[in-house]
Amino acid sequence: xxxxxxxxxxxxxxxxxxxxxxxxxxxxxxxxxxxxxxxxxxxxxxxxxxxxxxxxxxxxxxxxxxxxxxxxxxxxxxxxxxxxxxxxxxxxxxxxxxxxxxxxxxxxx
Amino acid sequence: xxxxxxxxxxxxxxxxxxxxxxxxxxxxxxxxxxxxxxxxxxxxxxxxxxxxxxxxxxxxxxxxxxxxxxxxxxxxxxxxxxxxxxxxxxxxxxxxxxxxxxxxxxxxx
DNA sequence: TGAAAAGTTTCAATATATGGAAACTATTTT
DNA sequence: AAAATAGTTTCCATATATTGAAACTTTTCA
Numbered sequence: 001x002x003x004x005x006x007x008x009x010x011x012x013x014x015x016x017x018x019x020x021x022x023x024x025x026x027x028x029x030x031x032x033x034x035x036x037x038x039x040x041x042x043x044x045x046x047x048x049x050x051x052x053x054x055x056x057x058x059x060x061x062x063x064x065x066x067x068x069x070x071x072x073x074x075x076x077x078x079x080x081x082x083x084x085x086x087x088x089x090x091x092x093x094x095x096x097x098x099x100x101x102x103x104x105x106x107x108x109x
Numbered sequence: 110x111x112x113x114x115x116x117x118x119x120x121x122x123x124x125x126x127x128x129x130x131x132x133x134x135x136x137x138x139x140x141x142x143x144x145x146x147x148x149x150x151x152x153x154x155x156x157x158x159x160x161x162x163x164x165x166x167x168x169x170x171x172x173x174x175x176x177x178x179x180x181x182x183x184x185x186x187x188x189x190x191x192x193x194x195x196x197x198x199x200x201x202x203x204x205x206x207x208x209x210x211x212x213x214x215x216x217x218x
Numbered sequence: 219t220g221a222a223a224a225g226t227t228t229c230a231a232t233a234t235a236t237g238g239a240a241a242c243t244a245t246t247t248t
Numbered sequence: 249a250a251a252a253t254a255g256t257t258t259c260c261a262t263a264t265a266t267t268g269a270a271a272c273t274t275t276t277c278a
Contacts, residue, residue, distance in 0.1 A: 078189045081193075095206070096207045097149075097152075099204060100139050100202065
């Protein structure tokens with residue numbers, strides 16, 4: 001659907017907007033997100049595109065069919081950490097993880 | 110085992126060393142890690158402790174038995190994103206995710 | 219030290235993530 | 249427009265993540 005496609009591109013652009021790499025000095029791209037299942041696929045797709053790979057090529061690097069890659073990028077399922085690591089390792093991207101918590105916030109009901 | 114226990118405590122201390130919260134001003138703790146399956150359990154345990162919860166209490170918040178929490182903290186298995194989110198949501202902690210990539214680095218073999 | 223609380227492990231059931239193969243649709247190229 | 253390439257979907261099998269219950273071990277504390 002047309003609308004659907006536009007929505008997705010918006011979200012990819014939002015990713016781009018979050019580039020935090022020091023301009024020129026280091027050659028590092030950095031994307032940071034609130035971890036949501038819905039956005040993980042976009043991350044994979046975005047990085048794959050930067051690597052100029054097709055789904056089939058990425059699949060070969062990992063050892064799976066292109067259909068798997070499609071499924072991952074389209075968030076058709078929940079995903080395990082292992083799968084995430086496998087994909088981004090193939091893309092030579094470093095995956096970080098951070099936890100933020102407000103110290104006082106928590107109440108036991 | 111004695112050695113094992115010491116190793117684990119070291120790793121928790123390393124977590125602590127990574128506190129990045131602006132001192133005093135905001136009341137925010139922040140832990141950042143390379144995403145590794147082995148360290149995720151320590152993250153959960155560490156945040157749970159800061160919330161002064163037992164495994165059983167955390168389990169109640171999520172709706173699972175304390176044995177589940179133990180398993181997650183002890184990294185006995187691979188984990189899905191959904192589970193990670195469920196746990197940290199219960200702990201009122203915000204989970205972020207970041208990808209770093211060197212632009213030039215990638216070669217297609 | 220002995221009881222209570224907290225955490226771990228095992229066994230087992232169920233749900234679901236991973237994965238391939240192939241047909242299909244969409245996009246790109248000539 | 250036709251062919252080639254890229255991406256998606258469906259059907260299905262297999263592996264394994266999630267979970268509970270209960271027994272067990274470790275830690276805490278009176």
